[in-house]
């Protein structure tokens with residue numbers, strides 16, 4: 363008898379999340395520019411954990427309660443008022459972040475993370491941990507939803523491209539009957555003719571962040587497998603899956 367493969371779907375925007383059944387699924391939160399890239403970098407560089415929070419005030423309050431913590435995040439791509447640091451992965455080298463708790467709030471990424479309620483498992487994905495995420499999903503052998511954080515509910519290229527990279531690598535292990543997964547895969551197949559960053563230079567968030575002098579961040583975020591960890595949500599904390 364042929365075993366049934368688990369389902370894999372792609373949700374292109376938080377506004378579409380209600381259309382998908384996340385119960386019992388592994389949900390991958392994707393915010394390539396830059397929240398889930400920063401999470402991978404901080405955890406790979408030895409952060410004790412990352413606490414994603416939806417709200418700036420909550421971030422500040424938690425930072426006051428938790429010893430050895432950093433409050434960080436952005437609104438509209440700029441460091442949010444009242445927080446100590448921003449959402450650049452390069453702000454969190456080992457010498458700074460090791461053994462610290464990063465309390466992080468971002469415009470789209472941490473928001474989507476809080477919207478998913480009943481999943482079996484929540485992890486975060488970015489090009490920085492592409493292979494680690496793909497290997498984890500194959501091992502779990504459960505239904506998967508790749509959830510793009512997008513930009514204020516609007517489709518974006520970078521998260522869809524990453525979703526397509528995952529679909530392309532793991533599709534033989536899953537049953538896929540989802541047109542957004544097919545579209546993401548087509549996008550990836552087209553983009554890999556060049557480098558990811560060459561393709562993404564024409565994206566709206568690349569243009570937004572480069573206007574703030576943050577082009578380097580996006581070159582960093584487009585580098586596959588620089589931080590090969592799987593950040594997994596345990597309670598309120600993202601930690602490294604072991």
Ligand code: MLT
Pocket residue numbers: 393395396397398436439449468469470471472511571
């Ligand atoms: C977000 O969550 O919207 C982003 O990570 C924004 C950014 O910092 O570039």
